[in-house]
Amino acid sequence: MTRSTENQIDIAATVMSLAAEATDLEARVNELRQKLVDLNERMRAISNALCQLPPVQQP
16 A cells, blocks of 8 residues: 555545534534523523412511
């Protein structure tokens, strides 16, 4: 195998590795986005529940 062929194989392997890593990162970003959506919904529900509480009476 020539040096040029080895370099092409190394480059191809690197590209495949980076593509796989990019796919993993994209999946993680999507997972984190969904967690933010879920958190936002929970915060909104808690805020709404707090707003419905009767006012605290001062002594």
